[in-house]
Amino acid sequence: MRWQVNSEQSLHADQWLDLRQADVELPDGRHLDHRLVRLAPAAGAVVVDDRRRVLLIWRHRFITDSWGWEVPMGRIEAGEEPVVAAAREVEEETGWRPGPLRPLLRTEPNNGITDSVHHVFRADGAVRVGPPADEWEAARVDWVPLTDVRRLIGEGDIVGGTTLAALLYVLTEV
Known part of the structure; x- marks a missing residue:
């Protein structure tokens, strides 16, 4: 059909x-x-450290007037490869440079109304390079234990579709 x-x-x-x-x-x-x-495609990354924590940003979304944890993600610029955009977004939004990125998943979080494609990568580890480029991106940047992810989802602290898909996918890997 x-x-x-x-x-x-x-x-x-x-x-x-x-x-x-x-x-x-x-x-x-x-x-x-x-x-x-x-919409332009977007790219981001799930960064996991050697203590099984994930690098997340705590931010307010004015559209839904809600706060939540998200993986760093943003628009892919013209001519930019998704993996390069993901590394740039992680560094800009968190102040951490991710280790080597490998593809995790590709998702279309709302394909009934938009053609937005999200490319999500995974990195094992990151190096702190300084403060986030724009302080307005997030109220907090933190390493959150992967063991807390299910609870945070249940409490409504992780609600974004791409973040949900990416973190649940990572949880199936561990």
């Missing part, structure tokens, strides 16, 4: 997103006037 896109047009576009309207035909011939958001 494949949906057929007959047309798509931009309703608003800027450096962050492209809000679009699509005429979508369903397999039974009906049409939907569907909205979607086109």
Whole structure:
């Protein structure tokens, strides 16, 4: 049951997103006037140290007016490889330079409304290089024991889809 896109047009576009309207035909011939958001891909990393702790940022998300732990992640710049973007984002947001990165997972956290692709890598270890580049990115940067992750999810302190997927995936590896 494949949906057929007959047309798509931009309703608003800027450096962050492209809000679009699509005429979508369903397999039974009906049409939907569907909205979607086109976004640049993002990259981030789960950094685990030799004490089985994960490097996370504690930040406020104004859209949902909520606080939570997240893996460092951000937009991939034009021409940038995902692995390079992930290393840059970890260092910018935490002040820690990750060790060698290897692919962990690729996720599309909300593919019913957006084409945003998140490339998540894993590093074993990091070196402190200084303070985060932008203090406004996070209220706290901390090494959180992997054994606390399930509890933090249950308490609602980890809710972001990509962070949830990445951390739960790492927990299946250990």
